[in-house]
Amino acid sequence: MDFLLHPATWLLALDWGIRIVALAWIPVRSAPAAARSWLLLVGFLPLLGLPLYLAFGHPWLSRERRERQANASRVIAERQQPLARLRWTPHDDSIADDIARLCERTGDFMPMGGNAIALEDDYAASLQALLADIAAARFEVHLLYYLMFDDAVGDAVADALAEAARRGVHCRLLLDDVGAKRGLRAYAPRLRAAGVDVRAMLAGGLAWRRSARMDLRNHRKLAVIDRRIGHTGSQNLAAPGFVPGFPNREVVARVQGPVVAQLGAIFASDWYIETGEVLAVPEQPPDAAGTSPAQLLPSGPAYPFANARNAVVALAQRARRRLVVATPYFVPDDATLDALEIAALSGIEVQLILSRSNNQRLTRWAQDSYLDALLEAGVKVALHRPRFLHAKHLSVDDEIALVGSINLDIRSFALNAELGLLCYDPAVVAQLRRIEAHCLADAEHLDAAAWRQRPHWRRSVSGIARLADSFL
Template sequence: MSQDIIDSLAVGYVLVEWTIRVIMLIVVPLRRSPGAARGWLFVTFFIPIPALIVYLLIGRPTYPRWRRKRFEKARQLLANATDEISHSKFCSHPILPETYAPAAKLVQNLGQFPILGGNRIDLLSDYDRTVDQLVSDINGANHHVHLLSYIFANDRTGSKVIDALIRATERGVECRVLVDALGSRRWARTIRNRLTSEGVQVARALPVTFLRRRSARADLRNHRKIAIIDASIGYIGSQNIIDAEYAPGLFNRELVVHVAGPVVLEMQAVFAADWYLETGQVLDDATYFPHRHGKGSIMAQLLPSGPDFPVTGAGRLVVALIYSARQRIVITTPYFIPDVALVEALETAVLRGVEVNLILSRVSDNILVGLAQRSYYDQMLRAGITIYLYGDGLLHAKHIMVDDLICVVGSTNIDIRSFQLNAEASLIIYDEKLARMLAAEQSKNIASSERLSQEVWNQRAVPVKLAQNIARLVSPLL
């Protein structure tokens, strides 16, 4: 090959790179947050051609047209279920104190589910006991069991649940299992074969394939963890169906809410909508939404969120709750990568005299995410926010408490992925007694944590600071 041809190819390559940079500079900021735009443009500047390829694959947090059309039908199913729940004489619709009313109204407008009274709610933080209680409830099921999990592993914990599902099916109980296709990819085929051979219905959420027209995007996942037994018992929280120590030497610490009462029907509606999205099967029989007397006195409502919804619900709720706080905010999350709105809300809360505490895991199961998270510590500390770093394993629990009144527990992390890319579910609880129970759980976590000081944090090495700052630049893409 002559030198002239080589020179022409080199010039052409440079022109292509700069053309990509200019086009991305025009296109990327449209309908995208400043942080996300900054991350994409940063990557594009250094590696324009790979950045363009990745952008075309995952550049916008939207599902394909066929799924958006199907979700319109799913939203109608959710609306029908909400109407059925709302008109039940057994579902209490409490008159809210002024302290609760704005949050409850926001949650309903974001996710369409109303606040319901008459619930009994317990917090489960012992990993193995949570699994054992779930298995016990499945063993007692009479009509149906619905499980939705981001990770469902074929290990000791998974086998316990699988065996319980098989026994339930043998008794004539309808059992359905929905797992995220990527979150459970290592075990999905084995689990599906074991369960379907025994009569359990299994579906994968958002499968990613290269040869099928209806392949999902790899970055948009169903991250929910929900279980419903006979439409009367529900589980929701951070815990997947996998051994606590799935990574050697790293024990997961979780929090799950065990629910009995009308709000379980809202969890049922979310499962039914997700099941329809993946299978086309409609679960709208009255037996899935029975009218029963309440089991307790706690008020609660469910907030589903994700790219299917027109408004990013989880992030808006968290920001709104922070702005509503008057005394204290405690946030527990394994992944803390806030957007600009959340950072400003936290800083403003401190300026208003609100005590803000972050309980974060010292260790992370993702190196880049861990670096990006730690890049925010300096800003948080300078704002007057207290950071506790949990040291007894990976604190994977996700919960928020505001003014010892409102509690949020579910699958939602405090990061851009949970706010914009993942399908999540959070239970919002309005009860002072339950808040005291959650406060005790938070105190226990703080006791196993070390408070991070500004002086200690300033002593980290320069290369570490550089790595964290680089990770922060791409954090909106994580």
């Protein structure tokens, strides 16, 4: 019986005990795809896999944050009831009718007409538009961004906010604590000294234990100036080359009209969730500034449904002629992959625009593994060059455009707080079509037969990387 006292016996028992507990516990707490990935890791490396699962395996949010999101959603619904006259009503049984109802039920906001929406894919031009709007602000500037770097763009934005605060403008800056770590360290002290209210979202380091799983991030990008002008899209507060060798290409929407109130509500909600402070929100949205119907779609782990994923799948399912999707990171779940394949097999022109360069190597390897089935189904795949295509946008026929911060990956769908702007206007879709055309004009278009001939070692690396899809 001496073997029972041997350390190797106890280690073996612990090893198999972890595997058995994981098999009983993980599938109950995780989606099937994520559970498979975690069980594979724990099965091979139990002593490493278990602590990693405890830290990263479940999109945990504190009860306080979930309750605050539920309170914010309730207030948004109540505030919209008296504004029924501003609701835009699409034609019955149209694509827009289906999508607008889905997004309102899951993301809280109704579609509103009377907006002016300008899409910009020139990095410098979109930045200058934001700086000009801050410089012209009279009473309020609210900025919420995932990333802010201590570079020329960060300097320009910080200077603009400090100057606005000195003019008496009430400025608030809400930044993700991890994504904007460098910006917070460089600018927060002097901005606070100038009168700007600077807060960090989802504290990193050991402080994460009080609020959420440590890798849950707020990935939104938005600005609201004087409650009448809004900016949202994929562009952060950083120079385009903040990742060396990967200068970014982005798309930003500058918005005027009633939907700006929805952007303001998102900022107020995130401010409340982070600080507990309730900001004053006007009873009436801005007056009509154009003719475009639009609707915001927020998503994230605090919501009961996968808002972004469900909207993308629904858009792909309802396309009738053409579907174009641009994303820098393509690690889809099964529902999204199936929707794209089925659309192409149904005879719809499906164009996927990815970036030829990528600043996340493991994600790029995993991404490659999905392209075989898509190309086989008839999906057209283009790799944009020479810049890093960081823009995230989607268009359906000539009816709907979606721009924002949502990547087509499991992280955006399940872990990050994201934001999308849905535009139900052929004129806005035409703007996005021109941007898509520019991306496609400077791209490598994949050939299915040639793609299948890539080296076996690349296929193997991609297949192995895909096993980590739930971690990316």
